[in-house]
Amino acid sequence: xxxxxxxxxxxxxxxxxxxxxxxxxxxxxxxxxxxxxxxxxxxxxxxxxxxxxxxxxxxxxxxxxxxxxxxxxxxxxxxxxxxxxxxxxxxxxxxxxxxxxxxxxxxxxxxxxxxxxxxxxxxxxxxxxxxxxxxxxxxxxxxxxxxxxxxxxxxxxxxxxxxxxxxxxxxxx
Numbered sequence: 620x621x622x623x624x625x626x627x628x629x630x631x632x633x634x635x636x637x638x639x640x641x642x643x644x645x646x647x648x649x650x651x652x653x654x655x656x657x658x659x660x661x662x663x664x665x666x667x668x669x670x671x672x673x674x675x676x677x678x679x680x681x682x683x684x685x686x687x688x689x690x691x692x693x694x695x696x697x698x699x700x701x702x703x704x705x706x707x708x709x710x711x712x713x714x715x716x717x718x719x720x721x722x723x724x725x726x727x728x729x730x731x732x733x734x735x736x737x738x739x740x741x742x743x744x745x746x747x748x749x750x751x752x753x754x755x756x757x758x759x760x761x762x763x764x765x766x767x768x769x770x771x772x773x774x775x776x777x778x779x780x781x782x783x784x785x786x787x788x789x790x791x792x
Contacts, residue, residue, distance in 0.1 A: 622676060648675040664695070704734050728789055729765075729772045737765040738776075745790075749773045752785040 621632050626641050634641060649672040657666035669677060678694045685692035700707045711724050738758045740749060745768030748755055757778045758764060763786060766774045773790040776783040 621678070646674060648672050648680075650675065650680070653680075665692075703731075705731065732763075732765055732772070732775060735763050735765045735775065736760050737767045737772075739767050740773075742768060744768075745771075745773050749776075749785070750788065750790040752788045754781065754785075755783040757782045 621635055622630075624631050624643075626634065626643075631641070631643070651670040651672075653667060653669045653671075655665060656668045659665075667681070669675075669680070671677070671680075677697055681692070681694050698707075705726070716724060738760060740755065744755060745766070749766050749768070750773060752774070755766070755776065758776070760778060763775050763777045765772050766776050766783075771790070773788070774785050775787040775789075777786050778784075
């Protein structure tokens with residue numbers, strides 16, 4: 620209930636704040652690994668490391684695991700250490716982010732999603748359709764993909780049953 624998913628146009632966390640709970644459908648996710656990284660018996664706490672697909676609600680996963688084990692455990696902290704090929708190990712520290720150096724640490728959008736397959740579209744499709752976030756024909760790519768036009772990344776799309784739909788649009792006509 621604390622996710623940003625929407626139910627009838629309203630974010631679940633907004634419903635939760637109003638004391639409203641709604642039934643949520645299970646969604647398929649992939650857990651690549653889940654390991655116990657630390658255990659403090661005096662504090663009765665455990666630390667886990669997980670590698671999982673996007674869309675995995677780690678709080679819910681650990682709550683379900685605790686319930687399965689007959690425990691009343693809950694998540695007290697969550698730290699994302701990597702997203703795709705970007706890792707916290709490569710991040711700069713807060714003191715390194717000054718008004719004079721901030722621009723040196725901005726990662727170009729294409730570099731952020733370089734691991735996604737790219738699909739080239741003609742200029743008339745790119746500027747007239749993609750930059751407005753409209754649907755395009757199915758590209759037959761599994762998962763998210765970069766929509767490119769003349770070497771420029773315009774958006775990130777994903778195919779569904781009705782064709783390609785925009786996930787993130789980065790261009791304006």
